[in-house]
Every structure is written in C-alpha cells, then in structure tokens.
Amino acid sequence: MTKQQVIEAADVRKNYRGGTEGAGLNGFDLEVTAGTVTGLLGPNGAGKTTAVRILSTLLQLDSGTASVAGYDVRRQGAEVRRRIGLVGQYAAIDEVLTGRQNLVMFGRLNHLGHAKAVRRADELLDQFSLSAAAGQSVGKYSGGMRRRLDLAASLIVAPAVLFVDEPTTGLDPAGRLEVWTAIRQLVDNGTTVLLTTQYLEEADQLANRISMLKDGKVVAEGTPDQLKTQLGSDWLDLVLVDPAQVAQVLAFAEPLADGEIRVEGTRISVPVKDRTRALTVMANSLHEARIDPEDITLRRPTLDEVFLHLTGASV
C-alpha cells in the first residue's frame, strides 16, 4: 500500500451472468487517498453500483485486483468489512424500529457492548440532528431523515472509508441539502468517502476528485477544476440587447475564438484560450463600436459539458 491510498483498484472486470442484473465493469481503475471525497460519476448503467458492491465485498470480481485499507477485497473480506461503512442505494434501516433502536442494533452487530452501543447511538443521533425523532418509528421519518439515519448507521465504528451509493436519488431538494450537509460534516471530520452519483452538481459540490465512468471504465479522472480544464478552453459569454448586432460582434469574436463559436439568439459563446486578453479585447471592440451588451462573462466549462463531451450521454 502506498502511503495514504485507502482504495486501490486495478483493471477490475465483472460480467453478470444473464446481463440484466446490473452493469458490469470493463477494466475499472481507481485510487482514493485518505481524507478525500471521491465522486464516481456516470449515467445509469455505467457500473457505479457494481464498483461499490465489489469494493465493499458484497460482490466477487471476475479479474483484476482491488484493495481497501490495504486488504484484498477478494481474499480478506472480513478484514475489509471491519473497516468500511456502506450506505446503499436504499435506506437500509428497519422501518418498524425507532431511530435509536436501529442504531443500537447495528452497534451490537458491530460487536459493541450494550452500554457502548447505546452511548454511540445517542452521539450519532445528535451529530445527524435526529435526537428529537430518536424515539419515533423510522416509518414516520422523511426521506432526508432516513438517509441521515442510514449514514449514521454506517459510522458506528469510524470506518477507514465510507461508501455512499447515490445518496440523494429520490429525495426532494430539502432532503438533498440535509444529506449534503451531513456528508460535508463527515468530510470535515476526516472520513474518507467514495460517493457515486449521477448528478453532476452533487459531484461538483461534494467531491475533491471525480472519476467519470462510462461502460464500466473510468474515462476521465481529476479534480473538478482539472476535468473542466481538460475539456479545453474557457468560454466568453456575451448576451446582446439587439439581434441586429450579432453579426458585428461575431466579427470581433472570430480572431479570439479557439474553436467553434455557438450562437443562440442574442447569446454568443466564444471558446477562448487566453481568457483575460480575450475579455479586454472584446470589451474594447464593443466600446469602440458603441455596443452595450446586456451581459458579458468569462466562465469555465460546466461539468455538464465535460460529462457530455466524455460520455456522449444525454443528461
């Protein structure tokens, strides 16, 4: 194990018999450093859940190697399970039991003594702002509360790495914010998180590093900023007041463009290499032509653009 690699996967392959159960992996590689949040981003069927299930020992890989916290997932499953927390796609908690009863039960199954399990349950309920609902049956919880309890249940014994599979799928915006806040808190406390999501915004918000998955393979990897830069240039966006001015402004833009200029109505998007120079030159040209644009901005490509570019998927 290199110094702080918590997860290392190399050329992992997995084919499902029958093929309908889930997406397989075709040479999946991943490295996750301690104390970071890594986002596995990809459309449905890209193999995100399969990767998580293999790394959390729920699923056997066909070939390749994968280790978590230095232990081989195939041969040392029990050691791996001692060091991970898993938050699956569904809130895996007992709906009849109360929030506290759930956490105490999972504490006991983590082999904590009764008193310790109760103490830990109360700590976690407090940390995830669930103390008020601790005595209520989980069946009465909102989606966001269930998810938070689910996260809490995965953290009973501080795991070396926490797997979180699509944490906000099916939640309303309020629930989504609750869960994001909870995950950010974990990260502030130093928990290493591997997060899968199909929402670009979520990856952008939560992850330090993103691996983009397509057809069971990582097609791009890096910080959100690096990925945005990989796609190439920044964009100079102009919104004009008068459609008649478009042709004239396009003439100014041509020499600055580093690629194809996009025009939508009165909005002109120019890919540029030297961002600040492009902005001053354009501003100057507009000024001399006495054109007052409604808006003029410089921006990095959005993750959506990177995603579309790399996966060819529709969002």
Place this chain on the structure above:
Amino acid sequence: MSALGWAIADGWTITRRTLTHWRMQPGLMLFSWFFPVLMLLIFGSLLGGAMEFPEGESYYELLVPGIFALTMLFGLEGTMTAVTQDKDKGVTDRFRSLPMSSAAVVLGRCMADMLDTLVALAVLVATGLALGWRWHEGLPSALAAFGLLLLLRFALLWVGIFIGLSAKNAESLTVVQVLVWPIGFLSSTFVATSTMPDWLGTIAQWSPLSATATASRTLFGNPDASTTTTWIGSHSVLMAVIAPLVLTAIFLPLSAHRYRTLSR
C-alpha cells in the same frame, strides 16, 4: 469470543429485532396468531356438521391436529415475506457488509420464526382444548407430536428463506401465497385421505403435511382413518421425521449458498 459464540450473540441481536417488532405492532401480531384459530372455528363449524362421526366424537378431534400442521405450513409465508423485505430494502446488504457472523442473519430469522410458531401453537392448543379436543396417549406422546410439528416448521423455514432470497420482490411472493392453499387442502389436514378418490388420496398421503398431521393424530390418540388403510398411513410417524429432515437437507445448503452469492 469464538466464531460460534459470535454467531449466537449476533443471531440473538437479530432475533431481538423481531421481538421488538412484536412490541411495536401488537395488532398485527395478534392477528397473525389468531388467524389459525379463525380457520379452526370456520372449518370446524362449516364442515363439522356435514360429517358423520361415531357417537360422542366431534370433528375437532380430527381437525385440531390438522390445523396445527396447516399452521406450520402457513408460517412459510411470514418467513418468506420477512426475508424478501430485508433483501429488497437493502437491510440484508447492510448485514452482509458488517463484520458480524454471516450465519447470524439466518440464525436470527430461525429463532424469531420458531418463537413466533410457539406462540401461535400455544394459542391454538388453548382454543382446541376449549373446544373439546384432547390428547389421549399421555403427555410424553403429546410432546412428541408437538416436536414433530415444530420439526416441520423448522424444515419449512429453510424453504421460506430460500424462496424469500430468490424472489425478485415482495409482489412475486403472491404466487406462493396462493399455492399454500391447495397444498394445505391436498393433505389429511381437513379430512382423512381415505375419503378422497384413490389417485388424489395417494398424492395427498405422500404430502409431508399429511405425514405430520396424521403422525400427530396418532401420537395424540385422535382418529385418522388413513392410519390403518395404507403403508404410508401406518408409517406416518416415520415419514413425519424423515420428510422434514430431507427438506432441511435440501434447502438449508441452498439457502446458505443463496445468501452468500446474493446477486452475483
């Protein structure tokens, strides 16, 4: 603690989860325990009048042990539903990702369902006694009969776990829920198999449910015409031991394998 020690400790934690369910949903539990009583009363008063028995003997003498056996079969449904729900909701996956004993999940289910069956059986016995049913061969023999009934339940537990783990979702269990009825009727539960057409009677006699129903009647000293007419009828106690053991021998390893290789 040893591996076995942990398996039992973890299994007990999971059993306690079910016991907490009982406490949280008392209405549901009471209904499930009194459902067999309802069947006993319905069938007893519905069919009892139409049947002819020797002077002083009531249909309940035949029916009560039959309903005991039927209750063991119906327990299958509870096992299946609980197992499928846990699998569907990801609870099983969470258990599998914990450093707990992997045998504990099934062990816990097993203990919880056997306790559930004991309660249901106790309620039925009390009702049976109130309706005039008696055992006539002494307490040891009666206890042996209860032992055979619980053995059948134990065997069906593994069938239930296997089907529950194999089912796609809770909806697909409906098929099994419907099928338990003809299986229940095609046996010596309600009538002696000797009163059926020959071919049907033969099928019914070889049902493990009939073996247990007839065997428990033999041990309770309750009447069952099938005991004297055929080989299988006169060897029902032997069959009531062997059939559940065979079922267990088939479905216990299958369930264990299913559990280890869920969605692989």
